[in-house]
Amino acid sequence: MFGIFGHAEAAAHTALGLHALQHRGQEACGIVAFDGRHFHAHRALGQVGDTFSAEAVIAQLPGHAAIGHNRYATTGRTALRNVQPLFADFAFGGFAICHNGNLTNAYQTRRDLVRQGSLFQSTTDTEVIVHLMATSKGRTVLERMVDALRQVEGAYSLVAMTNDAIIGVRDPLGVRPLVLGRLGDAHVLASETCALDIIDAEFVRDIEPGEMVVLNQEGVTSLKPFRATGNRFCVFEYIYFARPDSSVDGQSVYEARKRIGAELAREHPAPADAVIPVPDSGVPAALGYAAESGLPFELGIIRNHYVGRTFIEPSEQIRHLGVRLKHNANRAEIRGKRVVLVDDSIVRGTTSRKIVQMVRAAGATEVHMRISSPPTKNPCFYGIDTPAQKDLLAYSHSVDEIAKQIGVDSLAYISPDGLYRAMGESGRDPAAPRFCDACFTGDYPTALPDKDEAGRQPELSNLVERAR
Numbered sequence: 001m002f003g004i005f006g007h008a009e010a011a012a013h014t015a016l017g018l019h020a021l022q023h024r025g026q027e028a029c030g031i032v033a034f035d036g037r038h039f040h041a042h043r044a045l046g047q048v049g050d051t052f053s054a055e056a057v058i059a060q061l062p063g064h065a066a067i068g069h070n071r072y073a074t075t076g077r078t079a080l081r082n083v084q085p086l087f088a089d090f091a092f093g094g095f096a097i098c099h100n101g102n103l104t105n106a107y108q109t110r111r112d113l114v115r116q117g118s119l120f121q122s123t124t125d126t127e128v129i130v131h132l133m134a135t136s137k138g139r140t141v142l143e144r145m146v147d148a149l150r151q152v153e154g155a156y157s158l159v160a161m162t163n164d165a166i167i168g169v170r171d172p173l174g175v176r177p178l179v180l181g182r183l184g185d186a187h188v189l190a191s192e193t194c195a196l197d198i199i200d201a202e203f204v205r206d207i208e209p210g211e212m213v214v215l216n217q218e219g220v221t222s223l224k225p226f227r228a229t230g231n232r233f234c235v236f237e238y239i240y241f242a243r244p245d246s247s248v249d250g251q252s253v254y255e256a257r258k259r260i261g262a263e264l265a266r267e268h269p270a271p272a273d274a275v276i277p278v279p280d281s282g283v284p285a286a287l288g289y290a291a292e293s294g295l296p297f298e299l300g301i302i303r304n305h306y307v308g309r310t311f312i313e314p315s316e317q318i319r320h321l322g323v324r325l326k327h328n329a330n331r332a333e334i335r336g337k338r339v340v341l342v343d344d345s346i347v348r349g350t351t352s353r354k355i356v357q358m359v360r361a362a363g364a365t366e367v368h369m370r371i372s373s374p375p376t377k378n379p380c381f382y383g384i385d386t387p388a389q390k391d392l393l394a395y396s397h398s399v400d401e402i403a404k405q406i407g408v409d410s411l412a413y414i415s416p417d418g419l420y421r422a423m424g425e426s427g428r429d430p431a432a433p434r435f436c437d438a439c440f441t442g443d444y445p446t447a448l449p450d451k452d453e454a455g456r457q458p459e460l461s462n463l464v465e466r467a468r
């Protein structure tokens with residue numbers, strides 16, 4: 001998500017910001033701009049470069065204010081009507097909204113709203129916020145927004161736009177990131193600091209958990225309309241999701257990954273000749289592991305960066321080559337060596353299994369796998385796309401069983417305490433953990449009213465009720 005207020009080229013800067021944030025969602029993207037009279041919108045399936053690189057497209061989005069979003073579906077199908085920013089015409093004027101995160105009571109709230117007559121236009125959880133605002137008794141747009149957000153549960157960082165302001169909000173736990181920046185007289189909101197760097201904006205500060213900021217002609221106003229419930233930022237953002245050149249809460253994501261790798265080496269050393277990252281996600285942790293263990297770091301696996309989601313594999317036989325489209329062994333660095341492979345996580349185990357086979361075929365004499373997160377045993381309800389719990393390898397298998405399945409000589413994960421130590425804590429305090437780590441511990445920091453029997457957030461498109 002990105003938003004900029006008070007710049008003559010708001011949409012062009014938003015397109016650049018979204019480009020820097022492409023890793024947060026590749027399915028679709030959209031920008032809404034406001035020129036003082038009218039809102040202008042463009043949304044499309046596909047990536048930012050394919051959608052917003054043409055001057056003609058940017059020219060259709062005039063104005064001094066703009067917000068934009070990259071979509072990564074955790075609820076709702078990949079259809080154009082689900083692409084954000086969502087836009088609504090309220091009695092008080094136009095309103096556009098982008099959301100990063102996932103609401104855990106969207107299904108129940110939507111069901112209630114539909115019974116009261118709301119007509120939904122998308123199957124995204126975010127639209128629930130728009131309808132709660134529409135039915136709110138609040139006098140101002142801010143009051144309506146606060147009123148709506150007090151009725152939702154879950155994770156939300158939001159960037160919204162009215163006809164005189166851009167509004168940024170972080171949920172009371174601050175599960176997803178949101179930062180404030182400045183570019184000359186213009187103010188900027190972005191999911192990560194790397195989106196400030198691309199437009200040469202200065203980082204001002206992180207938006208605080210439970211904070212609402214209003215960017216308008218007067219500058220930036222901070223409000224605290226929600227009861228602070230403690231900071232529970234998603235630790236998986238540090239481990240995998242955020243870009244390594246971003247900082248969250250004053251901590252560089254790259255440095256955090258290296259420290260996690262070093263802690264992993266202290267907890268789980270391996271008898272090996274080289275440390276090899278699974279690129280790209282394993283690289284910083286492998287650097288930390290190598291530095292701590294004194295073993296050489298080698299790029300023993302090379303990633304092909306030109307494999308898009310649109311690559312059409314011509315046949316089943318070719319499809320089962322799978323990961324080789326993306327990764328190849330660098331034989332010269334592997335042959336005859338005992339290697340430590342470092343990756344950030346094992347989800348279904350598909351990647352690790354193929355990588356291990358590939359590294360053995362390239363002549364590794366021993367393969368030791370080290371993972372820079374604790375075992376992923378629980379699905380995320382807060383905006384990271386994870387499969388159903390039964391498909392998480394670590395949910396149903398012990399570490400030894402996983403080691404057998406993926407074919408390694410040894411396998412070890414960093415412990416929750418080790419992870420917290422790497423993040424500057426003395427360990428994980430079970431009474432008040434500093435992060436949301438539910439995917440590893442099952443300790444969900446909010447209620448999960450929608451959770452179904454399969455342990456998942458139900459699809460909103462399943463909400464078809466018979467007339468009574």
Ligand code: AMP
Binds near residue numbers: 240344345350
């Ligand atoms: P798997 O092959 O299912 O075990 O997935 C593990 C790989 O996927 C690791 O290399 C991770 O870097 C990456 N990964 C972990 N979580 C996600 C996610 N939510 N979306 C996409 N990739 C992920």
